[in-house]
Amino acid sequence: MKLINKISLWFLFILLVVTPVTMTISQWGIKRKMIEFEVKRLQSVNDRIYHLLEQGRPVDDFIKDREIEIATVRGPVPKENPQVIKRLNNVEGMSEKEVALFVISYRPVNGVVYKVTSHNYFINPNEFFSSMFITLLWKMLLVSVAFFISARILSRTLFKPFKSTMEAIRHFNIRQKQKLQLGRSSTKEFNELNCFIETMTNKAMEEYATAREFSENASHELQTPLAVLRTKTELLTQTSLNSQQAGLIEHMQTEVNKLSNITKSLVLLARLENHEFNTREKIRFCRIAKNVIETYSYWADLKNITVTRNTDSRVFIQIHPTLADILVANLMRNAIRYNEENGSVHVELTTDYFRISNTGDPVTIPHKDLFRRFKKGSQKNEGVGLGLAIVKQICEVCNFRISYAYVEHRHIFCVYFNENYLSEIDVIPSNAAFQTVVFAEA
Amino acid sequence: MKILIVEDNIALSASIRDYLEAEHFICECAFGVDEAREKLSVFTYDFILLDMMLPDGDGLEVLRFIKTEKIVSNVLIISARDALDDKINGLEGGADDYITKPFHLPELHARLRAMYRRNSLQGSHIVTANEIELNTNTIEARVNSVLLDITPKEFDLLLYFVVNKDRVLSRQAIATHLWGDYTDNLANFDFIYQHIKNLRKKIAAANGNDYIETVYGLGYRFKL
Numbered sequence: 134m135k136l137i138n139k140i141s142l143w144f145l146f147i148l149l150v151v152t153p154v155t156m157t158i159s160q161w162g163i164k165r166k167m168i169e170f171e172v173k174r175l176q177s178v179n180d181r182i183y184h185l186l187e188q189g190r191p192v193d194d195f196i197k198d199r200e201i202e203i204a205t206v207r208g209p210v211p212k213e214n215p216q217v218i219k220r221l222n223n224v225e226g227m228s229e230k231e232v233a234l235f236v237i238s239y240r241p242v243n244g245v246v247y248k249v250t251s252h253n254y255f256i257n258p259n260e261f262f263s264s265m266f267i268t269l270l271w272k273m274l275l276v277s278v279a280f281f282i283s284a285r286i287l288s289r290t291l292f293k294p295f296k297s298t299m300e301a302i303r304h305f306n307i308r309q310k311q312k313l314q315l316g317r318s319s320t321k322e323f324n325e326l327n328c329f330i331e332t333m334t335n336k337a338m339e340e341y342a343t344a345r346e347f348s349e350n351a352s353h354e355l356q357t358p359l360a361v362l363r364t365k366t367e368l369l370t371q372t373s374l375n376s377q378q379a380g381l382i383e384h385m386q387t388e389v390n391k392l393s394n395i396t397k398s399l400v401l402l403a404r405l406e407n408h409e410f411n412t413r414e415k416i417r418f419c420r421i422a423k424n425v426i427e428t429y430s431y432w433a434d435l436k437n438i439t440v441t442r443n444t445d446s447r448v449f450i451q452i453h454p455t456l457a458d459i460l461v462a463n464l465m466r467n468a469i470r471y472n473e474e475n476g477s478v479h480v481e482l483t484t485d486y487f488r489i490s491n492t493g494d495p496v497t498i499p500h501k502d503l504f505r506r507f508k509k510g511s512q513k514n515e516g517v518g519l520g521l522a523i524v525k526q527i528c529e530v531c532n533f534r535i536s537y538a539y540v541e542h543r544h545i546f547c548v549y550f551n552e553n554y555l556s557e558i559d560v561i562p563s564n565a566a567f568q569t570v571v572f573a574e575a
Numbered sequence: 576m577k578i579l580i581v582e583d584n585i586a587l588s589a590s591i592r593d594y595l596e597a598e599h600f601i602c603e604c605a606f607g608v609d610e611a612r613e614k615l616s617v618f619t620y621d622f623i624l625l626d627m628m629l630p631d632g633d634g635l636e637v638l639r640f641i642k643t644e645k646i647v648s649n650v651l652i653i654s655a656r657d658a659l660d661d662k663i664n665g666l667e668g669g670a671d672d673y674i675t676k677p678f679h680l681p682e683l684h685a686r687l688r689a690m691y692r693r694n695s696l697q698g699s700h701i702v703t704a705n706e707i708e709l710n711t712n713t714i715e716a717r718v719n720s721v722l723l724d725i726t727p728k729e730f731d732l733l734l735y736f737v738v739n740k741d742r743v744l745s746r747q748a749i750a751t752h753l754w755g756d757y758t759d760n761l762a763n764f765d766f767i768y769q770h771i772k773n774l775r776k777k778i779a780a781a782n783g784n785d786y787i788e789t790v791y792g793l794g795y796r797f798k799l
Binding site for chain 2: 368387
């Protein structure tokens with residue numbers, strides 16, 4: 134719900150509660166004032182009569198058309214003086230009622246206590262209620278309408294800075310070197326918000342730059358000595374060597390190679406964590422899969438592994454092409470490396486998932502450790518144990534999920550593109566005893 | 576051919592110089608942007624090997640200098656940065672090729688040769704070694720003028736050998752040259768052996784000499 138609608142509803146609620154209360158109060162006030170005034174008037178009439186009586190002048194002239202009774206009372210003056218009596222009468226031929234107000238005064242005049250009663254009729258103040266109620270409804274309606282309209286007009290100007298801030302945040306990209314610049318508004322809260330967001334994004338950008346710089350420097354600082362080592366051993370191979378020396382050099386070269394691979398993989402992981410790969414384009418995934426599989430077919434042939442492929446060519450996935458390549462290549466490499474002689478690899482691609490399965494012996498480490506860094510299924514292998522960690526990280530960057538299962542002598546890696554699909558699948562069928570599906574956890 | 580090596584790491588630049596001098600290149604070394612600019616404004620070079628991170632600036636500055644001074648040289652960037660952006664920046668800045676550290680010296684040499692063929696020998700794309708003749712344009716290999724039926728990978732391998740003749744090439748260097756990043760973490764280099772076996776067979780079938788010799792424990796050498 135929009136903020137302005139929330140405010141409007143709240144206002145309407147207040148209006149609905151407060152207005153009837155104020156109406157009741159004002160009606161009560163009017164009623165009291167009317168009666169008070171009438172009592173005072175009748176009292177003054179009574180006083181006038183007493184005045185005439187005291188002077189011994191005839192009161193008839195004054196009474197004339199007024200409904201005033203004068204009587205004498207025996208005994209003392211009653212304590213309650215003057216007495217006010219109200220009576221509701223029906224007005225003939227009308228549904229409304231009128232109020233008959235009697236004011237009875239007692240006063241001794243020349244030793245005799247006179248009782249003067251004057252009365253008057255007026256409209257019952259409660260009868261005002263209906264007209265006041267209608268006025269009230271009109272008033273509430275007009276106020277509400279005026280409020281809703283003006284609030285909408287006002288909110289457009291009032292919330293303008295807020296909206297522009299939101300827009301700026303939406304377009305903010307930490308990879309761009311441009312700092313977030315937010316305008317100043319006359320509203321204090323928005324200024325505070327803008328300041329806060331600016332400092333926050335600046336800090337994030339600084340940290341991002343540091344992280345990026347670190348991975349760049351680390352890469353440079355590690356790769357250069359490796360390059361020196363590698364070139365020096367290569368120069369050494371050009372000299373005359375005996376077989377023992379040659380063996381030693383080859384060992385060194387293998388280790389330099391491994392180090393270089395680890396460095397590259399770690400830098401790639403760092404860059405993935407920094408979200409340096411970004412693309413809005415959708416690529417034809419099967420094309421990448423096909424290329425990678427073709428590249429690896431040579432290695433597959435060496436182990437006499439059959440590679441079968443069932444890829445849907447209409448699958449478009451939003452992923453950086455380099456990452457797609459690395460993703461498929463790493464999975465493919467694993468499928469060949471941990472395969473057996475005369476084994477098989479099957480690659481499947483649908484709009485919902487990309488699945489690579491291969492024959493091979495079960496892994497010796499817990500399945501959930503497979504995606505962790507430097508965890509290898511088998512120590513005798515030459516891999517550095519970063520391939521699957523990279524796959525997992527790529528999946529995280531692209532909002533995919535990856536699972537591993539070992540079923541019926543096959544390793545099955547499945548990358549799910551579609552979160553909805555994942556919730557309704559039966560990942561691996563059959564043989565519950567061997568069914569261990571592991572998802573890479575963040 | 577004259578080469579300017581712009582690299583701040585003395586050990587690395589010495590290695591490159593040693594290797595390339597053995598290939599009869601004339602090498603000069605510069606260790607910073609200013610020194611490189613100085614040398615470039617006085618001498619002419621056929622190739623420039625350019626490191627991107629230099630103590631007194633960025634390799635891109637040297638690239639800009641080459642462009643503004645209209646210096647005709649082939650530029651090969653050597654960099655530790657392998658991000659796609661860096662490669663694009665370098666190539667758009669006027670470099671001809673890009674190689675990431677740590678590289679193999681034979682690979683560097685092969686790239687220099689390839690650049691030379693591309694840019695300097697207009698029309699002529701023939702590389703020869705005795706009876707072996709390689710046309711880098713059509714990717715055709717002939718032995719005694721007989722066309723060999725070889726795959727592009729085998730052609731690449733043979734060219735790599737010919738370019739780096741008389742040098743020991745390690746299995747890793749060959750693998751990296753042929754498959755690049757796909758060889759990372761591969762269990763063994765048996766496939767190199769397979770490839771070379773096939774190549775030998777095909778050359779022998781065309782009555783060619785077997786110039787490829789196995790150097791025990793190290794790799795292979797193409798010996799004329």
